Amino acid sequence: KQWYQRRVRGWFSEHKKFCFARSGTVATETVVLPEGPLDMPHSMEPQLRQLGLPTRLKDGVVVLDAEHTVCTAGKAVTTQQAHILKHLGNLMAEFQISLVGHWTAGKYTLLQDN
Numbered sequence: 278k279q280w281y282q283r284r285v286r287g288w289f290s291e292h293k294k295f296c297f298a299r300s301g302t303v304a305t306e307t308v309v310l311p312e313g314p315l316d317m318p319h320s321m322e323p324q325l326r327q328l329g330l331p332t333r334l335k336d337g338v339v340v341l342d343a344e345h346t347v348c349t350a351g352k353a354v355t356t357q358q359a360h361i362l363k364h365l366g367n368l369m370a371e372f373q374i375s376l377v378g379h380w381t382a383g384k385y386t387l388l389q390d391n
Contacts, residue, residue: 282379286388289376295368298348300356302370308347308362315339321364328357 317339325332331342348358362369378387
């Protein structure tokens with residue numbers, strides 16, 4: 278029984294998945310976009326501008342008019358920043374299940390070392 282519990286707990290502690298940051302997530306890195314063309318479809322330009330990026334269309338290409346800091350490491354991400362990070366494909370958040378207890382044979386057991 279003990280080896281099985283260790284095996285299950287080990288599996289959950291090793292399996293993590295990176296996903297897009299949501300509003301309130303603490304940024305793990307500072308993301309800065311340099312001035313110049315962005316690798317985005319032209320149809321995205323109005324939405325990027327609404328999110329606060331200083332963009333414009335130039336010959337059908339989305340151009341960032343000035344360097345822009347999307348988020349700063351250690352600070353909470355806003356809703357607008359989370360949307361920008363998602364458009365950039367930046368997987369900043371980490372999803373992991375933390376076991377705090379289990380139910381076996383009609384008995385609940387609290388796991389103390391979590």
